[in-house]
Amino acid sequence: MAEAKGEIVVSADVEKVRKVLLDLKAIGNCFKFVKNTSESGEKWFIRAPMSMITQTKELEAKIVREEPVEWEAKGKHLLWRGKFEVEKANGGTKIRVILSVEGLGSMAAIINPMASVQIEGQLKYFLNELKKKIES
Secondary structure, three states: OEEEEEEEEEOOOHHHHHHHHOOHHHHHOOOOOEEEEOOOOOEEEEOOOHHHHHOOOEEEEEEEEEOOEEEEEEOOOEEEEEEEEEEEEOOEEEEEEEEEEEEOHHHHHHHHHHHHHHHHHHHHHHHHHHHHHHHO
């Protein structure tokens, strides 16, 4: 399993931040590898070439826990997890993020080494997009 941790401070109150973090559609759309989500956000459709490489075209997303916010998105050969810890910070809100990805089944041997190389870049992109979404 590959894991990355990071944090951002956003110009929004804790309530607004939590609302976005509990919105699976908003979260899914912050990932570069997700081309689209279902209206409810419970399905994330994977962009090519990642969908071909991982042999996973979509992920089923769900909130696992509301405090701290935790979610998971699972597909045929992929399992993404996220955890958000939120606290007030100098006129805004600090968000600590932990993302992890794990290859499943027969594709694990291919996915896991690739994921460990790419997870930091995925986290950086995700944090930038999340900040934009919360502050818009």
